[in-house]
Amino acid sequence: MKRTETDGWQPRNQEVAATETAHDGEFHDPWWLPGSPRAGAALAEAARLTALAANIHRKRGRRETDQRRFERQVAAYVCDLWRRETAGLDDVIIVSRAKRSLEAAKCRYDHSELTGSARDVQDALNESGLCEMTLGEWGGSKGQGRRTTLAATSRLRALLPEANTTDFVRDPAEEVIVLRSQKGDTTGEDWTREKPGDLIEYQDNADTRKMRNDLRTINAHLEKADIVLDEGVLETFTKNRFHSSSRRLYRIFANGRFDNGGRLYRGFWIELPSASRHEVLQIDGDAITILDYGQMSTRLAYAKVGVKPPDGDLYAVPGIANWQREGAKKLINAAFFSSAPITRRPRGTTKLLPNGHIADLMAALKQAHAPITALFENGEGLRLQRLESDIMVEVLLRLIDAGITALPIHDAVIVGERHSRKAEAVMKDVFREMAGVEGVVSA
Numbered sequence: 001m002k003r004t005e006t007d008g009w010q011p012r013n014q015e016v017a018a019t020e021t022a023h024d025g026e027f028h029d030p031w032w033l034p035g036s037p038r039a040g041a042a043l044a045e046a047a048r049l050t051a052l053a054a055n056i057h058r059k060r061g062r063r064e065t066d067q068r069r070f071e072r073q074v075a076a077y078v079c080d081l082w083r084r085e086t087a088g089l090d091d092v093i094i095v096s097r098a099k100r101s102l103e104a105a106k107c108r109y110d111h112s113e114l115t116g117s118a119r120d121v122q123d124a125l126n127e128s129g130l131c132e133m134t135l136g137e138w139g140g141s142k143g144q145g146r147r148t149t150l151a152a153t154s155r156l157r158a159l160l161p162e163a164n165t166t167d168f169v170r171d172p173a174e175e176v177i178v179l180r181s182q183k184g185d186t187t188g189e190d191w192t193r194e195k196p197g198d199l200i201e202y203q204d205n206a207d208t209r210k211m212r213n214d215l216r217t218i219n220a221h222l223e224k225a226d227i228v229l230d231e232g233v234l235e236t237f238t239k240n241r242f243h244s245s246s247r248r249l250y251r252i253f254a255n256g257r258f259d260n261g262g263r264l265y266r267g268f269w270i271e272l273p274s275a276s277r278h279e280v281l282q283i284d285g286d287a288i289t290i291l292d293y294g295q296m297s298t299r300l301a302y303a304k305v306g307v308k309p310p311d312g313d314l315y316a317v318p319g320i321a322n323w324q325r326e327g328a329k330k331l332i333n334a335a336f337f338s339s340a341p342i343t344r345r346p347r348g349t350t351k352l353l354p355n356g357h358i359a360d361l362m363a364a365l366k367q368a369h370a371p372i373t374a375l376f377e378n379g380e381g382l383r384l385q386r387l388e389s390d391i392m393v394e395v396l397l398r399l400i401d402a403g404i405t406a407l408p409i410h411d412a413v414i415v416g417e418r419h420s421r422k423a424e425a426v427m428k429d430v431f432r433e434m435a436g437v438e439g440v441v442s443a
Contacts, residue, residue: 069115082332100115180198260386263410295313304384396413
């Protein structure tokens with residue numbers, strides 16, 4: 001089963017017609033739950049009021065399983081609306097009322113409780129005065145339609161006044177091991193960032209179950225960790241909004257294969273402007289240090305062919321000046337991620353590489369790294385990322401065991417300054433054990 005993922009994470013139960021272009025809100029995210037006693041009490045009252053409205057039309061009470069589903073559906077809608085307001089977002093969500101969509105067989109990425117009865121909950125939320133529902137309209141061939149939306153009312157806001165992001169947590173049942181089909185150009189460094197694509201259903205095995213359990217252990221720790229984001233200072237770096245409650249990590253695999261990719265995504269700190277991180281982040285009341293694995297993909301490539309990496313900087317390539325080091329790095333990464341011979345310079349390297357034909361630059365690169373040239377230009381980068389991400393997961397787990405909170409950024413971690421030496425030692429130990437060669441870690 002494949003499903004299209006567009007801008008960000010979207011559940012499958014959404015009314016998206018090819019001709020509908022009007023955008024009246026954001027797609028409903030059903031995975032938020034109350035994370036504080038006061039949010040739990042507010043939800044209980046919202047569920048009571050919604051049930052009163054719903055029971056007007058009922059002749060008998062719900063079965064226990066139906067009541068549990070009803071309450072979880074109420075939580076999905078109101079917690080999403082409450083949380084959106086605390087995050088400074090419009091408190092309007094796009095919802096589905098299509099029975100075919102709501103009653104379809106679920107895949108692992110969908111919320112199991114959002115069934116056809118979700119329409120009744122939407123109606124009851126509207127009748128209770130907690131939400132205002134605007135029904136969608138088909139727009140015809142011109143695509144001027146409107147999706148069905150739910151908006152928070154003052155009555156819903158009054159149940160949880162001055163809500164903040166600590167009042168909500170992500171449902172632990174959410175799938176965090178994501179398999180995706182190939183999407184877009186995989187040359188260059190495109191796959192170092194999460195890209196939209198088709199979500200693919202898969203069968204669990206020992207490997208996927210272990211990855212899920214490990215990541216849920218990490219996410220449970222991050223959920224409770226003392227991580228402070230200074231949003232006031234952040235405004236001096238960017239107008240984009242970031243929220244410290246967005247801590248859940250997901251492992252994203254590519255090309256429909258679990259040996260392709262696997263990096264960790266979606267923690268709020270990952271997309272922070274790099275220049276801002278030291279200024280806006282604190283962990284356990286401590287200033288931060290960012291520890292980075294040096295030339296990780298290249299070192300892993302040498303490990304794969306069983307050759308000790310050369311001493312020194314692996315991005316030092318004869319014919320490419322020291323001041324053009326960033327260009328050499330991009331060229332090496334392009335060589336790993338491209339699945340065909342490179343015939344043009346990687347994006348963004350016009351001023352970072354010497355003048356001359358790309359064939360000459362590739363020849364210099366292959367001469368400098370002769371032992372691993374067989375891994376160039378055949379899509380090896382995503383396979384190297386699987387080992388890279390396995391290493392990072394093991395680093396995070398060992399640091400948790402040592403009582404240290406670490407925030408991953410692909411091949412680096414953010415830790416409190418007081419823990420930097422211990423974290424560096426753990427990173428080197430894990431790299432040596434899992435790759436079979438020595439790693440380089442720098443602050």
